[in-house]
Amino acid sequence: MQVEIKQVAGPINGSTGGVVWDGERVLFSAVGESRILGFDPASGQISEVRRFTNRVNGIAIGPNGEFYGAQEGSRRVIEFVADGSSRPTQSRINGAFHNFPTDLVVDNLGRIWFADPYNAVRATGPQIFPPLNHASVIRASREKAYGIFLPWHLKRVTFDTIAPRAVLLSPDERTLYVAEGDPGGSDRCELRAYPLDGNGDAGEFRLLHKFSGGKRRADRGISGMTLDSSGNIVACAGWRMSGPGPLIYVFAPSGRVIETLELPADMPMRCAFGGPNVEDLFVTTAGGQLLRIKNFRVGSNVRRKSDETSRSSRVEASQRSA
Amino acid sequence: MDIEVRHPAMHEIADIEAPLVQIARGTTFAEGPVWDHRNGRLYFTDIIEDTIWQWTPGIGMETVIHPSGHADGMTIDHQGRLVVAGWASRSVWRREHDGSLLPLVTHYHGTKINTPNDIVVHSSGAIYWTDGDGAFYIPGMESEDLQRYLDFNAVFRLSPDGLHLTPVITDFVFPNGLVFSPDEKRLYVNDTRQSLVRVFDVDRNGDVSNGRTFYELQGLEVGHADGMKVDQRGNLYCTGPAGIHVISPDGNLLGRLKIPAECTNMAWGDEDWKTLFITTHHAIYRVRLKIPGIPVGGNNAG
Numbered sequence: 001m002q003v004e005i006k007q008v009a010g011p012i013n014g015s016t017g018g019v020v021w022d023g024e025r026v027l028f029s030a031v032g033e034s035r036i037l038g039f040d041p042a043s044g045q046i047s048e049v050r051r052f053t054n055r056v057n058g059i060a061i062g063p064n065g066e067f068y069g070a071q072e073g074s075r076r077v078i079e080f081v082a083d084g085s086s087r088p089t090q091s092r093i094n095g096a097f098h099n100f101p102t103d104l105v106v107d108n109l110g111r112i113w114f115a116d117p118y119n120a121v122r123a124t125g126p127q128i129f130p131p132l133n134h135a136s137v138i139r140a141s142r143e144k145a146y147g148i149f150l151p152w153h154l155k156r157v158t159f160d161t162i163a164p165r166a167v168l169l170s171p172d173e174r175t176l177y178v179a180e181g182d183p184g185g186s187d188r189c190e191l192r193a194y195p196l197d198g199n200g201d202a203g204e205f206r207l208l209h210k211f212s213g214g215k216r217r218a219d220r221g222i223s224g225m226t227l228d229s230s231g232n233i234v235a236c237a238g239w240r241m242s243g244p245g246p247l248i249y250v251f252a253p254s255g256r257v258i259e260t261l262e263l264p265a266d267m268p269m270r271c272a273f274g275g276p277n278v279e280d281l282f283v284t285t286a287g288g289q290l291l292r293i294k295n296f297r298v299g300s301n302v303r304r305k306s307d308e309t310s311r312s313s314r315v316e317a318s319q320r321s322a
Numbered sequence: 323m324d325i326e327v328r329h330p331a332m333h334e335i336a337d338i339e340a341p342l343v344q345i346a347r348g349t350t351f352a353e354g355p356v357w358d359h360r361n362g363r364l365y366f367t368d369i370i371e372d373t374i375w376q377w378t379p380g381i382g383m384e385t386v387i388h389p390s391g392h393a394d395g396m397t398i399d400h401q402g403r404l405v406v407a408g409w410a411s412r413s414v415w416r417r418e419h420d421g422s423l424l425p426l427v428t429h430y431h432g433t434k435i436n437t438p439n440d441i442v443v444h445s446s447g448a449i450y451w452t453d454g455d456g457a458f459y460i461p462g463m464e465s466e467d468l469q470r471y472l473d474f475n476a477v478f479r480l481s482p483d484g485l486h487l488t489p490v491i492t493d494f495v496f497p498n499g500l501v502f503s504p505d506e507k508r509l510y511v512n513d514t515r516q517s518l519v520r521v522f523d524v525d526r527n528g529d530v531s532n533g534r535t536f537y538e539l540q541g542l543e544v545g546h547a548d549g550m551k552v553d554q555r556g557n558l559y560c561t562g563p564a565g566i567h568v569i570s571p572d573g574n575l576l577g578r579l580k581i582p583a584e585c586t587n588m589a590w591g592d593e594d595w596k597t598l599f600i601t602t603h604h605a606i607y608r609v610r611l612k613i614p615g616i617p618v619g620g621n622n623a624g
Contacts, residue, residue: 052470054459075461078468086469091461125460126584128351128370128603 001295005264008282009039009046009290016284018059018070018103019224021274021299025049026282028290029069031057036069036080039282039290041275050080054124058114058270062106070101070114075123077101077114077140089140090152097129098138098154103166103224103270107173111200112140113157115164115178137164137178139200157202158194162187166270168225168233170253171300176202177233179222181211184242188213189221191235191251208233208255212243219243224270224284227300232258234297236268236283248283250297261296265289273299323609324580326564332577335557335568340610342581345599346375346383351463352601353549354396354407354440357591359619364591364599366606367393369409369463377606387423392463395440395451395549395587398619405449407438410457410465414438414449414480427480430487433471435478440499440549440587445506447482448528450490452497452511477511479528490530491522499550499560499587503571504616510536510558512547519547519560519569536573539563549587549601553613559598561585566600581607590615 010016014032021027025038027049036050036059050056055073062068067080068089075098076091089112091097100119106112117135137157143150158164158178166179174196181189191209194202211219220239228234233251238244246268248261267286274282278299283291323342327333346352354367354374363378367390374387374396387393391411399405404417405426412435413428426449429435437457442450453476457465476489477497491497496515502508502524509530512519521536539547541563548561556571565581566588583602591597595614600607 050469052455052458074459074464076464084469085467087466088464088468097461123459123461125456126351126603128462 003261003296004294006292006294007265007289008044008292009037010285011288012037014288015269015286016288016290017057017269019270019272019274019282019284019290020059020061021272021278021282022061022067026272026274026290027059028282028284029053029056029059030288031055031072032288034073037290041280041292050086055121058101058103060104060106060112062110062112063108064110066106066110068104068106068112070104072100072102072119072121073124075100075129077104077112090154093132093138093154093156096132099131099135101138105167105169107169109141113167113169113176114138114140115167117163117165134159134161135163136161137167137176137202155200157200160205166222166224166235168227171227171231175253177208177225178205179225179235181221183220183223183239184218186213186218189219191222191233191255193253193255206255208251209249209257211237214242217242220267222249224268226272226281228273229278229298229300231300232297234271234273234281236271239267248281248293248296261293263291265291273297326578326580327576328578329570329574329576331570332568335553335576335613336579336609336611342607342609344605345608346377347605348383349375349601349604349606351586351603352606353394353586355587355589355599355601355606356396356398356404356618357589357595357599358398358402358404359591359593359617360402362593364589364606365396365404366589366599366601367396367406369394374404374406387417392457392465394438397441397443399443399449400445400447400620402620405441405443407441407451409437409439410463412437412457412465412467414441414451414478426484427478427487430472430476430478430489434467436470436472436475437465438478439497442500442502444502444528446528449480450500450509451478452476452494452500453478453489454494454496454498454514456496477509477530479530481528490528491533493533494520498548501550501552501558502616503552504554504556510550510552510560512550512560514547517547517562519550519558521573537567537569537575539567541578544584545581546584548585551588551590551598551615553590553611553615555613557613559588561587566598579609590618 017029017031019028056069058070104114168177189211192205281293350370394409395407474492477491519537539562543564566579
């Protein structure tokens with residue numbers, strides 16, 4: 001069957017960003033409008049999931065239905081609680097404020113892995129906390145004692161990145177994929193694979209792909225990734241300004257480019273599989289759209305059983321809308 | 323003190339010979355200064371470090387309340403009790419004479435309020451405060467619940483009996499400092515994001531109407547609209563670029579008190595109310611001025 005690309009939502013004001021399938025709806029960040037919206041593939045309806053998110057970009061759902069957002073406007077990862085409230089996680093690493101979390105992924109232990117680059121847009125309010133002297137992938141974890149979660153603890157994962165933009169874990173969670181490099185910057189953008197040991201510490205990376213460089217001709221690189229059902233990396237990359245243009249790449253874990261798909265919209269941001277059988281790929285764009293791609297590839301169906309209850313309570317909460 | 327004079331009347335307000343003295347330092351984000359005339363000391367908050375401090379001449383800084391719910395603006399009511407704009411605690415609360423902390427307002431019609439920023443007590447006993455959304459967004463001073471529920475950033479009024487809560491102004495972007503004119507016929511409220519001061523008429527019932535732009539802050543220096551106070555002649559003092567803008571009752575800039583750090587708020591103090599205490603992020607300053615300010619904290623306040 002032929003690939004079919006359709007705009008199902010937008011354009012909104014500003015970029016759309018993080019996108020995730022919650023089992024019923026495609027949730028996606030309207031970054032510029034500081035909202036999270038939901039697309040229901042059954043009805044085609046768009047609904048409001050959260051307001052006043054202060055530029056939450058990346059969003060992710062954890063093994064127990066925990067729902068997290070990377071709040072670029074406030075330099076932190078926050079949790080959207082099922083009752084409609086939201087709360088901070090941890091913003092300090094070794095006592096210092098981290099940068100601007102933008103993309104995140106949650107592993108099966110509930111740990112949050114997030115890309116923490118610099119950001120040209122300042123955080124809200126007075127600039128009290130300087131950025132870190134590094135831009136890395138950071139992992140947040142928390143222990144439980146007497147049935148209660150202790151505070152989140154942050155640990156630096158990468159020590160050789162300068163602009164991590166997107167993160168992804170392999171199906172066995174022993175490899176961390178990182179999209180590295182500023183779009184169009186002087187350092188050519190890369191896709192890297194870091195092996196993870198049993199403690200979650202990263203070893204030396206393998207270079208999976210290097211995008212074209214050159215003054216004013218540098219490719220934009222990858223800004224968002226997800227897995228397909230075979231464990232391949234499906235990545236949003238490129239722009240019309242230079243290089244091969246806005247594309248969806250499919251990389252094998254080895255780095256081999258299996259295929260690409262040309263997009264009718266510029267600067268694809270993030271992607272996630274969704275729909276009843278996770279057979280549709282949903283893509284956000286700098287132009288504020290949500291695109292649906294049918295008959296392309298099938299997503300990795302690692303939905304967690306425990307989602308069911310929390311998802312329904314999340315829906316109820318959003319309907320109550322505080 | 324370094325003074326920028328824009329109008330001759332500024333010379334009747336500030337004296338370039340008066341020293342600007344740093345009296346306390348080491349805070350991360352000082353705010354909420356208020357003079358306690360009964361005890362001859364200054365209270366102020368450190369929002370980020372989650373503390374309410376007192377500073378006593380000859381003694382210095384001592385912790386009063388920690389953790390403080392990242393408290394922000396403070397005033398003292400007519401009975402001498404500390405009344406606090408609770409910022410991250412999403413409440414307005416009062417310290418009772420026995421030292422207990424009493425929440426006065428946490429919800430409006432069953433919905434959690436936003437983040438109380440600055441606060442004043444009217445002569446009637448009614449409490450007015452600005453309720454912006456800062457604790458949801460500004461790093462390092464966040465509330466436990468980051469979700470904003472109200473559609474507006476209000477100026478709220480709590481009636482003197484504490485029973486009636488009214489959003490008297492709802493069309494600000496980020497309401498911050500607020501202060502009454504000496505005769506309480508006017509209420510000044512500034513907006514940090516819009517960088518302006520608006521003035522409203524206040525009637526006998528404490529209702530507020532006829533909002534109009536009073537003053538627009540200009541300047542490329544560090545600083546923005548945050549705390550405000552008035553002196554006994556009705557001049558308005560507003561933090562802004564370069565320090566503190568002194569504005570006549572008809573809205574003209576008389577001059578600027580130049581402070582070598584970003585000002586957050588100020589308070590009148592000492593027995594003659596001619597001392598201005600100024601909070602900046604990392605330090606507290608004191609300077610003597612020529613016109614006394616409006617006393618705070620009750621009838622025997624001076």
